[in-house]
Amino acid sequence: MSHDTSSGGIRHGGTGHGGGGDGARAGENTRAVGLPTGPAVDERPLRLPVYRSTTYEFATSQEYADVLDGARPGYSYARIDNPTTEAFAYAVAALEGAGVDGEVRGQAFASGMAAISTTLLALTAAGAHVVASRSIYGNTYSLLDGLLRRFGVATDFVDITDLDAVRAAVRPETAVVFTETLSNPTMTVSDLPALAGIAHAAGAALVVDSTFASPAVCRPLEHGADLVLHSGTKYLGGHSDATGGVVVGRPDTMAAIRSARVDLGPCLAPDEAFLLHRGLETLPLRVARQCATAAEFAAAVAAHPAVERVDHPALPTHPGHGLAARLFDAGRYGAVVTVTPHGGREAGMAFADGLRVATIAASLGGTHTLVGHVGSTTHRQMSDDSLQAAGIGPGAVRFSIGVEDPADLIADALASLDRCAEQWRPADRPGAAEG
Ligand SMILES: Cc1ncc(COP(=O)(O)O)c(C=O)c1O
Structure with missing residues (x-):
C-alpha cells in the first residue's frame, strides 16, 4: 500500500492519503497531500540524490520502532539521519x-x-x-x-x-x-x-x-x-x-x-x-594544484625586497618544513601563505588593498585566491605587541591560494609589493627576506 507503484512506476502517497481505501472518494485536500511523489527508480543514480524529506513513512508501527531503536537500518527523521x-x-x-x-x-x-x-x-x-x-x-x-x-x-x-x-x-x-x-x-x-x-x-x-x-x-x-x-x-x-x-x-x-x-x-x-x-x-585535483601554486608563490614573494617574512611550510626556512615533509603527502605543504611586508599594519593593509587578482574576503580553501590582513580581521582582538608575541607581524596578510594561474597571482602580489616598497623600507635589514 505505501509503496504502490501500480501506475507505471509512479509512487503514490502514504497509507490512507491516496484516495479513500474503502472506495469513498476523499476530499480534494486529502487527495492533494497524497499525490504521487514521483517515480520509484530501481536503477542506482550516478549522482548523489538530495533527500529533502524530513520524515519517512513506515508500513507498520513496529518497523518505525525498529528503525528508531537501530534494530533495523533505515531513516526516520532528518535531524537523526539523512x-x-x-x-x-x-x-x-x-x-x-x-x-x-x-x-x-x-x-x-x-x-x-x-x-x-x-x-x-x-x-x-x-x-x-x-x-x-x-x-x-x-x-x-x-x-x-x-x-x-x-x-x-x-x-x-x-x-x-x-x-x-x-x-x-x-x-x-x-x-x-x-x-x-x-x-x-x-x-x-x-x-x-x-x-x-x-x-x-x-x-x-x-x-x-x-x-x-x-x-x-x-x-x-x-x-x-x-x-x-x-x-x-x-x-x-x-x-x-x-x-x-x-x-x-x-x-x-x-x-x-x-x-x-x-x-x-x-x-x-x-x-x-x-x-x-x-x-x-575534485579535492585532490584542486588541492594538489593549490599546494603547488602556494609553494611557487611563497618562494617568489619571499625574494621581494619589500617583504619581511613569508610563512609557508614549503620554504626550507619554515620551522615546520621537516615535519611537514615527514607527515604530509609528497610536495603538498598546504595552500595558505602568509606574507608580511615591511612597514607594519599600514603596509600590510596597503599590500592587500593593492591586489587585483586576489580578492579581499573571509574564509579559505575555495577556487578563488582570497586575502585578509590578519591583524584587522581574524586576529583583530590582538594588539600589535600580542601579535608579535604570537609570532605574527602586524602587517601580515594571509593568502588562501586558489586555482588561478600561478604567474597571474605572483605578478599581482609583486606589483602590489613594488608599490609598498616605494613607501615602506625595511627597517634594519634592507632587502632581507626570510621564511
Ligand atoms: C581551522 C578552522 N576550524 C574551524 C573553523 C570553523 O568552521 P565553520 O566556519 O565552518 O564553522 C574555521 C573557520 O574558519 C577554521 O578556519
Whole structure:
C-alpha cells in the first residue's frame, strides 16, 4: 500500500492519503497531500540524490520502532539521519581513513564549529581538562575559554610545538589534547605522532582540526589522532558556496559524538551535503594544484625586497618544513601563505588593498585566491605587541591560494609589493627576506 507503484512506476502517497481505501472518494485536500511523489527508480543514480524529506513513512508501527531503536537500518527523521548527509560523512571517512587499519566512521555537521563544539561536549564533562594549542581558530579558542569553562571544563593553552610544555600540561583529568594540523596564519605544523603519544599516555584523546590541510595533504588518523575534524566550508566543499563540518574516527568514539549530535541538533542540511560531497570529487585535483601554486608563490614573494617574512611550510626556512615533509603527502605543504611586508599594519593593509587578482574576503580553501590582513580581521582582538608575541607581524596578510594561474597571482602580489616598497623600507635589514 505505501509503496504502490501500480501506475507505471509512479509512487503514490502514504497509507490512507491516496484516495479513500474503502472506495469513498476523499476530499480534494486529502487527495492533494497524497499525490504521487514521483517515480520509484530501481536503477542506482550516478549522482548523489538530495533527500529533502524530513520524515519517512513506515508500513507498520513496529518497523518505525525498529528503525528508531537501530534494530533495523533505515531513516526516520532528518535531524537523526539523512541519506545525502550521511553520504558526505561516509565519503570524508573514506578519505581520512584511507590508510588506517579497521573501520572509521564520520558524522556530518551544520558547520565546522558545530563539529568542534559537539565533539568537545561529547568528550568532556564537568571537571574534565583540555590541553589545546594556543594558536587554534579563534572560535574554538573562545568556546574552550568561555562556554566550556563555564560548564566546568578547564583548558590550558600551550605552544603546541613545545612538546615539553604539552607534556607538562596534561594531567589525570585531561580528556582531550586539541590541535590543528596546520594553524592560522603562521602555518605552524603539529607533530601529530608525538602529540598522540603524549595524549594516549595520559589517557586522553588527540583531536585534530585538519581544516587547513584537508585529507589531500595529511590524514591525522594515520599519525595517531583519535578524531579528525573539518570545517567542510573550506577545502572539502572547495567552492565557497556550502557551509558544513565533519568528524571522523573509530566507531566506539564516534558513537558518543553521534549521540551528542542528535541531542544538540546541529545537523547538516541535505542541499549543503550535496555540494560538499560533490566538492570532494575534485579535492585532490584542486588541492594538489593549490599546494603547488602556494609553494611557487611563497618562494617568489619571499625574494621581494619589500617583504619581511613569508610563512609557508614549503620554504626550507619554515620551522615546520621537516615535519611537514615527514607527515604530509609528497610536495603538498598546504595552500595558505602568509606574507608580511615591511612597514607594519599600514603596509600590510596597503599590500592587500593593492591586489587585483586576489580578492579581499573571509574564509579559505575555495577556487578563488582570497586575502585578509590578519591583524584587522581574524586576529583583530590582538594588539600589535600580542601579535608579535604570537609570532605574527602586524602587517601580515594571509593568502588562501586558489586555482588561478600561478604567474597571474605572483605578478599581482609583486606589483602590489613594488608599490609598498616605494613607501615602506625595511627597517634594519634592507632587502632581507626570510621564511
Ligand atoms: C581551522 C578552522 N576550524 C574551524 C573553523 C570553523 O568552521 P565553520 O566556519 O565552518 O564553522 C574555521 C573557520 O574558519 C577554521 O578556519
